[in-house]
Amino acid sequence: MEAPNSFQFGVEIELLMGSRKKAHPNWKALAKDVSKRLLKAGIANHINETNDKSPDNYREWSIVQEVTIPNQPAKNLWGLELVSPVYPIHTYWASDLTTIFTTLHASFTLVPSPNCSTHVHISSTPHPLSASGLAALAKAALYYEPALDRLVPASRRGSAAYWCQSNRASPGLRGLASLGDCLAAVDAAEAAGAVRPVVEVVNLFPAASAYGRAHGKVRDFVRGKVYKWDFTGMLSASSGGAGGQTVRGTVEFRQPSGSLVADDAAAWVTLAVAFVAGAMAVGLSLGGGGIDHGASMEELWALLASGAEMLGWESLGAVEGLFEQRRS
Structure with a gap:
């Protein structure tokens, strides 16, 4: 942890x-x-x-x-x-x-x-997230995806959301039949003990895509800026890789909609940071038992509350309003 x-x-x-x-x-x-x-x-x-x-x-x-x-x-x-x-x-x-x-x-x-x-970009200090920490977050992103989808407008989920596609669309996961299989794939990547396999399982992009063909790709490649969760910044945490296009040493939550008032932006920041902290508290325990569906809104709230407690926050602030707007 x-x-x-x-x-x-x-x-x-x-x-x-x-x-x-x-x-x-x-x-x-x-x-x-x-x-x-x-x-x-x-x-x-x-x-x-x-x-x-x-x-x-x-x-x-x-x-x-x-x-x-x-x-x-x-x-x-x-x-x-x-x-x-x-x-x-x-x-x-x-x-x-x-x-x-x-x-x-x-x-x-x-x-x-x-x-x-x-x-929202999140990083840990003084050291970047480990492979196990990143895998825990990847599994949480997959498991809690249905609940997170309910917090955003339709333009930020499903086929309409090119710039924030589900991480299950990554070639590392898209051929898998169930959510449980996806979580197992993340566990297998984490077993290598390095960050790159975890990043690749959730942030690969097809070489056969229009972007891949236009850039002469002959095999699937890392590209995080089209997924809800972009982990590619972790590849540049110490090496300066990824062509300078990603903030180094961070994971990025890309799904939130635009913010027109301070409470909107504060809600997304609070949610993202609490989510990462909550995922660290859960660790790699998600999975097993033939999981075929993701978390409910109530489960997501419990994770965020756990993350807030871990961070020493007294409440989830503007996130409460976000849940009230979307719960119905």
Whole structure:
């Protein structure tokens, strides 16, 4: 089991937005306006035009152009991503989110869009998750998937969700008949005692896919940015691999929908971190007995409560509202 209270996180908030009072000629003009107003509100930030993933860019908030959100210049709307610094779990992060969204709503219009999402990166400190810890999280991601699906809109699950597909679509799992078989496959990967086999079982992508053919792939390859849970950052925890496209040493929960208010973002952060902590508490015990269906909402809540207790949190905060909205 991983040591408790050793987690930290970062959050990426994708937004389709525009100024309430003036038209911006391009994305950079909007980004400069957003940066100026956040600085005035006390949120240290910078514009990261090249989406550079080097550690220096995670010391404060950064503003990145989000290419997966189509710009709408005629409507003065632009796709933008706010990327947080690395936050310890016991710090002022929730108040920062409140300040950010209060500032944005005062001067900008934030438009709901199925193209927007909220991504949460979680890492452990001082050491990265071990192979067994990563396998425990992989098994939890598979087992609790039906309950997590109920917390997100239809655009973030099923065939509509290209950028957050089920990890069971990975070539390492997709040919298996039951959930129990999938959990057993993760156990088999963990038995190798290394991180890579665990990552590969849940984050492979087909060489025969359009992306694979376009990039000349002759065998299935690691690609995490299309799955609900992206573990590929663990491959670069010490080696700097994965082409610099993934935040190093983290697992990423990619399924949450876009956040339009601080409580939305806080709920997804709280849920993701508590889920990882809860999975560490459960360990590798999930599986066996011919499991053919995943967890209920009640089971998911119990896991999150266990994770919150492990983290020393008194409650699950905004997650309670998320459950109330989706429970019916």
